Amino acid sequence: xxxxxxxxxxxxxxxxxxxxxxxxxxxxxxxxxxxxxxxxxxxxxxxxxxxxxxxxxxxxxxxxxxxxxxxxxxxxxxxxxxxxxxxxxxxxxxxxxxxxxxxxxxxxxxxxxxx
Amino acid sequence: xxxxxxxxxxxxxxxxxxxxxxxxxxxxxxxxxxxxxxxxxxxxxxxxxxxxxxxxxxxxxxxxxxxxxxxxxxxxxxxxxxxxxxxxxxxxxxxxxxxxxxxxxxxxxxxxx
Numbered sequence: 001x002x003x004x005x006x007x008x009x010x011x012x013x014x015x016x017x018x019x020x021x022x023x024x025x026x027x028x029x030x031x032x033x034x035x036x037x038x039x040x041x042x043x044x045x046x047x048x049x050x051x052x053x054x055x056x057x058x059x060x061x062x063x064x065x066x067x068x069x070x071x072x073x074x075x076x077x078x079x080x081x082x083x084x085x086x087x088x089x090x091x092x093x094x095x096x097x098x099x100x101x102x103x104x105x106x107x108x109x110x111x112x113x114x115x
Numbered sequence: 116x117x118x119x120x121x122x123x124x125x126x127x128x129x130x131x132x133x134x135x136x137x138x139x140x141x142x143x144x145x146x147x148x149x150x151x152x153x154x155x156x157x158x159x160x161x162x163x164x165x166x167x168x169x170x171x172x173x174x175x176x177x178x179x180x181x182x183x184x185x186x187x188x189x190x191x192x193x194x195x196x197x198x199x200x201x202x203x204x205x206x207x208x209x210x211x212x213x214x215x216x217x218x219x220x221x222x223x224x225x226x227x228x
Contacts (some may be wrong), residue, residue: 102208
């Protein structure tokens with residue numbers, strides 16, 4: 001089983017619908033992230049959480065919200081989806097223990113299409 | 116702020132050709148540097164990393180050297196294979212406990228037989 005699991009892997013929805021992408025991890029890491037990937041734009045950070053009570057906006061948080069339900073679970077919500085939120089979404093984790101280099105561990109991605 | 120600039124793609128090579136993908140960065144202090152690879156239909160995975168100046172990261176025949184004086188971390192492989200076809204991302208993480216990673220835009224490599 002994957003260490004970082006995202007659900008759903010693929011989703012097609014309509015404009016205005018509420019969508020939730022879920023991420024769970026078995027790596028025991030305290031830090032979790034949501035990224036968005038668009039062709040030619042690399043990865044852009046949406047939200048990140050350094051522990052259960054810590055939530056921070058990334059560079060493109062508008063239109064998104066997150067919830068850190070437990071150390072192992074971090075979900076991303078689109079309250080009212082719009083077509084330009086069509087993208088590939090990645091959840092990632094990292095550890096904050098001393099000596100950590102900041103390496104990220106990624107899920108396999110959730111492809112979202114908003115019609 | 117921090118930034119990563121990597122060579123634009125796509126890059127198309129024949130099997131056994133030499134590969135270089137350039138990456139330069141802007142950051143304060145001494146960040147850790149990474150190359151991640153994304154194979155078709157998969158998430159990103161770490162290819163190699165270097166945590167201090169002059170360190171060389173290597174894996175699967177790929178190498179990159181942390182050059183502080185030129186703020187670069189170029190990816191090289193002496194002889195590419197079809198199975199190396201993927202998207203390659205250069206990234207940095209500040210060397211503090213509060214750091215977040217910054218990614219380049221990615222370079223798509225296609226290797227033809």
